[in-house]
Amino acid sequence: QAKTEGRGIIRFHDAGIQQRLEERAFMELELRQAAERDELVLYYQPQVGNNDKVDGAEVLLRWQHPQRGLIPPMDFIPLAEETGLIIGIGQWVLEQACAQLAQWQQDPALAELSLAVNVSARQFSEAGFVQQVADILHATGANPHRLKLELTESTLLHNMEDTIARMQELQQLGVQFSLDDFGTGYASLQYLQRLPLDQLKIDRSFVQGLLSGDSDPAIVRAIIAMGQALHLEVIAEGVEERSQQQNLALLGCSHYQGYLFSAPVPLAHFEQWCLQHHNASQPA
Ligand code: C2E
Ligand code: MG
Ligand code: MG
Numbered sequence: 001q002a003k004t005e006g007r008g009i010i011r012f013h014d015a016g017i018q019q020r021l022e023e024r025a026f027m028e029l030e031l032r033q034a035a036e037r038d039e040l041v042l043y044y045q046p047q048v049g050n051n052d053k054v055d056g057a058e059v060l061l062r063w064q065h066p067q068r069g070l071i072p073p074m075d076f077i078p079l080a081e082e083t084g085l086i087i088g089i090g091q092w093v094l095e096q097a098c099a100q101l102a103q104w105q106q107d108p109a110l111a112e113l114s115l116a117v118n119v120s121a122r123q124f125s126e127a128g129f130v131q132q133v134a135d136i137l138h139a140t141g142a143n144p145h146r147l148k149l150e151l152t153e154s155t156l157l158h159n160m161e162d163t164i165a166r167m168q169e170l171q172q173l174g175v176q177f178s179l180d181d182f183g184t185g186y187a188s189l190q191y192l193q194r195l196p197l198d199q200l201k202i203d204r205s206f207v208q209g210l211l212s213g214d215s216d217p218a219i220v221r222a223i224i225a226m227g228q229a230l231h232l233e234v235i236a237e238g239v240e241e242r243s244q245q246q247n248l249a250l251l252g253c254s255h256y257q258g259y260l261f262s263a264p265v266p267l268a269h270f271e272q273w274c275l276q277h278h279n280a281s282q283p284a
């Protein structure tokens with residue numbers, strides 16, 4: 001029951017609604033300032049191959065809030081998407097990731113690493129997105145083949161002809177594509193084969209079901225078979241137990257990401273993890 005007081009001023013009699021609206025407006029203001037204040041940080045979660053060799057990492061955003069501590073992306077990305085702030089934030093993430101790739105390229109021990117960056121539907125459908133990525137690659141000197149953009153089915157299903165054209169332009173630059181959270185949407189095989197994808201990422205919810213050896217892995221098997229039919233690499237997210245990895249490997253999965261290997265960690269930890277991991281996998 002909102003009551004209009006004069007021109008455009010709306011007050012809610014329900015104090016709870018009024019308070020939530022004010023909190024939201026305040027959070028939007030804070031989020032607007034967060035980038036300028038250096039409060040956004042990137043965490044890195046390793047992605048490994050069948051021999052546990054490190055391929056690279058997924059870049060995952062966090063907000064280091066001065067009072068509320070480390071805020072996970074699910075608590076502010078929806079707001080960033082609604083308000084359009086995701087455009088600037090997303091650009092910043094891409095800049096950071098590409099600058100990091102360029103820096104690793106100078107270091108023989110880390111030069112092979114690639115980075116996967118999450119891209120929102122709103123960000124991807126911006127008119128200037130392709131040019132933005134091209135400009136960032138050019139400015140940083142990052143090898144485009146080491147940059148992987150993670151898109152979701154809902155992003156791709158929206159305005160398909162445009163999406164395919166955009167993906168093809170980026171692919172010509174050398175950029176890779178992964179279909180994130182795969183299995184949770186409605187993509188058909190016919191539709192998938194039209195998209196210039198490089199990787200399918202099996203959603204965590206399906207990986208969870210592989211914990212007990214007797215659970216029916218039919219869906220995971222179908223997803224992996226789909227990936228193989230389309231000549232795509234298949235990576236599983238949310239791998240927490242060795243048995244899950246083993247089951248996935250038996251079904252034909254080749255890449256893994258999850259707490260079994262490492263949680264998302266700050267840059268310095270990730271680099272250290274890679275160096276130790278690399279050393280550990282060397283023959284004695
Ligand atoms: P996502 O892209 O599907 O990322 C995977 C999420 O699973 C991450 O959550 C990660 O921390 C979590 N995870 C990884 N391994 C495990 C595991 O073994 N067990 C469990 N339980 N969870 C695991 P996070 O970091 O909270 O990110 C959540 C979502 O926020 C991401 O889902 C992605 O959709 C979005 N996001 C994160 N960073 C960005 C960004 O820079 N831009 C955009 N647009 N979205 C982002
Ligand atoms: Mg992702
Ligand atoms: Mg995912």
Ligand code: MG
Nearest residue numbers: 181203204237
């Ligand atoms: Mg997911």
